[in-house]
Amino acid sequence: MIAESMYQxxxxxxxxxxxxxxxxEPYDAEVHHVNPTCGDxxxxxxKLGDGGKVEDMSYDGQGCSISQAAASVLYELTAGSTxxxxxxxxxxxxxxxxxxxxxxxxxxxxxxxxAFAGVARFPARVKCALLAxxxxxxxxxxxxx
Amino acid sequence: xxxxxxxxxxxxxxxxxSRGLPGGRPLVYLDSxxxxxxxxxxxxxxxxxxxxHYANVGRAMHTLGAESTEAYEAARDKVAAFIGAPSRxxxxxxxxxxxxxxxVAYAFGxxxxxxxxxxxxxxDEIVISEMEHHSNIVPWQLLARRTGVTLRWFSVTDDGRLxxxxxxxxxxxxxxxxxxxxxxxxxxxxxxVAEVLARARRVGALMMLDASQSVPHKPVDVAALGVDxxxxxxxxxxxxxxxxxxxxRGELLEAMPPFLGGGEMIEAVWMDRSTYAPAPHKFEAxxxxxxxxxxxxxxxxxxxxxxxxxxxxxxxEITGHALDALGEVPGLRVxxxxxxxxxxxxxxxxxxxxxxxxxxxxxxxxxxxxxxVGHHCARPLHLRFGIPATTRASFYLYTTPAEIDAxxxxxxxxxxxxx
Numbered sequence: 001m002i003a004e005s006m007y008q009x010x011x012x013x014x015x016x017x018x019x020x021x022x023x024x025e026p027y028d029a030e031v032h033h034v035n036p037t038c039g040d041x042x043x044x045x046x047k048l049g050d051g052g053k054v055e056d057m058s059y060d061g062q063g064c065s066i067s068q069a070a071a072s073v074l075y076e077l078t079a080g081s082t083x084x085x086x087x088x089x090x091x092x093x094x095x096x097x098x099x100x101x102x103x104x105x106x107x108x109x110x111x112x113x114x115a116f117a118g119v120a121r122f123p124a125r126v127k128c129a130l131l132a133x134x135x136x137x138x139x140x141x142x143x144x145x
Numbered sequence: 146x147x148x149x150x151x152x153x154x155x156x157x158x159x160x161x162x163s164r165g166l167p168g169g170r171p172l173v174y175l176d177s178x179x180x181x182x183x184x185x186x187x188x189x190x191x192x193x194x195x196x197x198h199y200a201n202v203g204r205a206m207h208t209l210g211a212e213s214t215e216a217y218e219a220a221r222d223k224v225a226a227f228i229g230a231p232s233r234x235x236x237x238x239x240x241x242x243x244x245x246x247x248x249v250a251y252a253f254g255x256x257x258x259x260x261x262x263x264x265x266x267x268x269d270e271i272v273i274s275e276m277e278h279h280s281n282i283v284p285w286q287l288l289a290r291r292t293g294v295t296l297r298w299f300s301v302t303d304d305g306r307l308x309x310x311x312x313x314x315x316x317x318x319x320x321x322x323x324x325x326x327x328x329x330x331x332x333x334x335x336x337x338v339a340e341v342l343a344r345a346r347r348v349g350a351l352m353m354l355d356a357s358q359s360v361p362h363k364p365v366d367v368a369a370l371g372v373d374x375x376x377x378x379x380x381x382x383x384x385x386x387x388x389x390x391x392x393x394r395g396e397l398l399e400a401m402p403p404f405l406g407g408g409e410m411i412e413a414v415w416m417d418r419s420t421y422a423p424a425p426h427k428f429e430a431x432x433x434x435x436x437x438x439x440x441x442x443x444x445x446x447x448x449x450x451x452x453x454x455x456x457x458x459x460x461x462e463i464t465g466h467a468l469d470a471l472g473e474v475p476g477l478r479v480x481x482x483x484x485x486x487x488x489x490x491x492x493x494x495x496x497x498x499x500x501x502x503x504x505x506x507x508x509x510x511x512x513x514x515x516x517x518v519g520h521h522c523a524r525p526l527h528l529r530f531g532i533p534a535t536t537r538a539s540f541y542l543y544t545t546p547a548e549i550d551a552x553x554x555x556x557x558x559x560x561x562x563x564x
Contacts, residue, residue, distance in 0.1 A: 006506075007503075007507075007562060012562075012563070037519070038502055038518075038519050038534065039519060039520050039524070039527075039533045039534050040502075040533075041533075062533050063500060063502075063533070064500035064501075064502035064503050065499075065500060065503045065563070066502075066503075068500075122506070125502070125506070128502065
């Protein structure tokens with residue numbers, strides 16, 4: 001079964017036990033992104049620190065396992081990283097998701113996020129996976145202003 | 146009871162139902178409320194029109210033009226008979242039900258509308274309901290924005306019925322039109338038209354029905370219903386997409402201004418003004434969806450041939466089976482009536498702890514079961530139930546009990562994956 005391979009253990013694990021979930025203070029910027037076709041939504045806050053570090057990324061939202069797990073995986077990625085490092089991963093993740101399943105995933109760059117590689121073959125679900133990541137990119141830009 | 150309804154024979158009329166899906170999965174199509182499949186007669190009639198009779202309608206003075214016009218206008222006759230319209234001129238072909246609803250909303254507060262029933266402004270009210278499809282919400286919101294009229298709505302009870310407890314406070318002398326759905330596309334609820342209409346008549350309000358989910362599934366007679374306007378769409382009634390129908394009382398259609406301007410909707414045109422064709426042509430600007438109209442004519446012929454009573458009976462049996470079988474799935478909550486009283490063949494539900502998108506993906510992937518997931522263009526209704534989305538199974542004349550069983554097996558499997 002093709003789609004069940006999309007539901008990697010790691011994705012289901014993050015869905016059932018989301019990391020870093022819940023909105024926290026303080027923050028530099030807050031964004032709210034929705035996926036109008038399916039109603040998935042996420043509110044995300046970003047607090048930047050010295051030396052380009054991401055001090056905190058907090059979020060809350062609702063949606064399918066893919067969208068919620070993607071936010072959780074993203075949280076783990078941002079913890080202790082710099083904006084520059086995380087944006088490089090966001091870029092690689094976006095490239096993978098938009099590759100219609102024909103793009104080879106760079107596991108070195110993606111880490112756990114490589115588990116979403118199977119999602120790229122389901123165009124209807126790509127937006128689910130990207131929701132949190134696009135919100136993060138937006139929040140970082142607003143934080144830096 | 147032998148009703149003479151042979152679902153296996155009917156399935157042979159729908160070529161798509163015998164195709165398989167990649168990986169050798171059979172197709173279990175439970176998304177007819179979204180769009181229905183098409184019988185061979187519709188496909189062949191459209192092919193035949195394109196290959197042998199096609200030309201533009203109404204304006205071409207040659208043999209093909211005459212044949213094409215005859216087929217297009219014959220479709221209007223068929224649709225008029227199908228819904229019991231007193232006159233064929235009361236059938237307006239639109240692109241879809243949304244356009245039909247927008248067309249009516251556009252007549253209100255329009256400076257061109259001289260009839261007091263369409264004059265509207267601050268202090269006047271429009272009444273809809275919380276269970277409407279976006280297509281029966283947004284056109285009225287737009288009207289409210291244009292004219293300052295107040296939009297009000299019926300709420301929905303916990304068991305998915307229209308809450309009529311405040312009918313008299315909601316529909317008052319200030320109400321210009323009540324526009325509600327005949328059968329909900331999410332809940333399956335069939336609304337009590339007569340009760341609402343009686344109140345609308347008492348206060349002098351017009352009444353419109355969004356019948357997109359009722360006309361394809363049961364006998365609908367506009368004269369018997371007694372409302373003023375009714376909208377439905379072809380593609381949910383075994384016809385093609387791109388064709389919808391507005392039925393309106395003749396004298397109201399005459400009083401309404403044109404919606405779109407263009408070819409064929411005019412009587413005479415000068416550089417500074419025009420006069421308009423009588424209804425229905427006044428509302429059919431430009432080249433219409435000719436082949437689609439002809440296809441819809443074939444669709445209503447097909448449905449009439451089977452018999453709308455028989456179709457309604459079959460769907461009732463299927464729905465009863467579905468409600469029983471789904472009730473056995475742990476954690477499943479039906480959003481809508483849990484009995485067969487005033488209810489059609491659409492069953493929406495949630496599965497505890499599992500998002501509908503995940504449900505839909507696995508049902509399709511593992512069992513070839515096609516359902517719709519999301520808010521089904523009825524977001525306010527989902528907000529009312531405090532849920533972002535539901536999974537919806539919707540049935541038609543070709544749905545079998547075995548397909549319901551496949552859905553239920555699929556749901557048990559979904560629960561296992563997410564356990």
